[in-house]
Amino acid sequence: MDTLQFLADGFSVAFQWHNLLFAFVGVLIGTAVGVLPGIGPMSGVALLIPVTATMTSGLPTEAAAASSIILLAGVYYGAMYGGSTTSILLNTPGESSSVVTTLDGYQMAKQGRAGAALSIAAIGSFAAGIISLLGLVLLAEPLSNVALKFGPAEYFSLMLLGLAAVSGLAGKSMTKALMMTVFGLMLGTVGIDAVSGIARFTYDMPILYSGFEFLTIAVGLFALGEVFKTILERDGADGAIAKIHRILPTKQDMKDSSVPIVRSSLLGFFIGVLPGAGATLASFFSYITEKRFSKHPEKFGKGAIEGVAGPESANNAASGGAMIPLLTLGIPGSGTTAILMGALIMYNIQPGPLLFDDHPEVAWGLIASMFIGNLMLLALNMPLVRVFAKVIQTPKKYLLPIIVAISFFGVYAVQYTTFDLYLLLAFGVFGYLLTKNDFPVAPLVLALVLGPMIENNMRRALTISNGDFSIFVTKPLSLVFLIAATAWLLIPLILKMRGKSVIVNEEE
């Protein structure tokens, strides 16, 4: 069967009525998550895992996995869109990938063009979603065929590359980012060793035999960490919300932004494919590029519609692009995709090159549902812009305790132990302290998910080579990955030494 046939099968999965519903609920919640302050795409996806797990409990495993990943991916790209709403109306980005949108979006809102800015963001996101889907369809099959030839040595080096890329770009200090990565890997070794069956670092506590649950740690670090931060530091001084007069953009607006949308979508997609780069970086690059290509660069920062259309398309395209390394190589390139991967593993479905052969229903169903989800986002957001603008006004004093309660519910419903609730609170405080002091937590979660796989592949490779570590440099592909990983860490260092400022990727 060829790609088109698979895609058609994917659409038949995505068009099942319950999957349509799941996609709809996903993008709806995602948009709300993106709009609400204090809860980003990463914590949104993490919190919904237990809910989807229960909702799909009646279905056979594979169908259940397809349905819940459809919902969770919907939350992911829905949040990418929702984040722009607050940027434009309030001048406060809902999540980091919408930071640049504030530059021109809020200016447009001040000029009474809030509606046009919001709808061009929706249109740009939609176009970007479609473009990145085409890329996904075209690249998925060939890439996974290449990846099938990988042995354990190649996998080990490739995952090191993924970790290096995320650490190299995360946060202000690379030392801190690397420390977080190593610490995440260390947390991943707790529990029964999958190869030899020996318990490590468990100290005879049965609760530790299965290791730390990544869901607990991710929700603690991201959702609770953010809530604690808001409780401690910010106080209710919210800005005024700009009014929305006219929703549809003018013909001139459309003309001005069509080229930037296409250009930024392509740019965003390729940045998204790179591990570690992701949506935030994509939106920054897109803004810089659009400003350079524009005939009126002086208009940027004063309400240029290209300055909204470009970055918003780029961050959506990047979230589509980020699916490629996850689905084809089984290596998540960002915090959110790491959580999506964790969700798939919970259903006993291993993302990676075999996914397209073993579970075509899941892989192609997801791809097709992203197409439908993007269509829903557009249909949902154009008329409902005013409703979502209301969601922003949810008072923090009710929102924050409820996020804590949802986190508790989410963790308890999956783990059934109070131990994980204490762990959740501990990681909440830990996450707050770390983020506040520029220790990035995304590499930690990524390392926690990848850790056991890295170790297994390392040991399998070393078993093949009889304990000879040179296997990692004598296999050509593995050597290439290792060189790329080193370069990823060294180049920013060299640039810094030369006094150049390096764009870093904030949490997403």
Added chain:
Amino acid sequence: MSKTFDRYAGIVFLVIGLLFVMEARKISQSAYGSSVGPDIFPTGLGILLVLLSARLIYETFRYKGEAGKKEPVQYKRFLVIFFSAVAYAFLLEKIGYVASTFLFLIVAFQAMERGSWVKTLIIAAAFSFGVYYFFSELLGGVLPGFPGL
């Protein structure tokens, strides 16, 4: 960025790394026909963390400590919510999901801002009952509902 925090964090992670290496040495080295046992990977990680922490401590002596922006920090509010969350975790299995969630939300809402008791009670009750019935009745999930059940 706080220099003192970084230094202490460096020391803490250094100690964690050292302990990790020491504990990893105790893991049995049997490897079932392979020369690489379950102890190699953790040992390597521990050593890496020690090196990185040392590097961080060294860095704290290099950069000038910025005078951190003093933001008003609301310790009291945080501590009330944090400890009521600990109590929530402790009580969840003892008095059931609905009651513990209800109590936690009331305390937390009031800690955020005093007053408007009616709204507090309504939202707390709606959330705790709503989640419980949605999850365990409609979706068939398992939650410890009420005490004695």
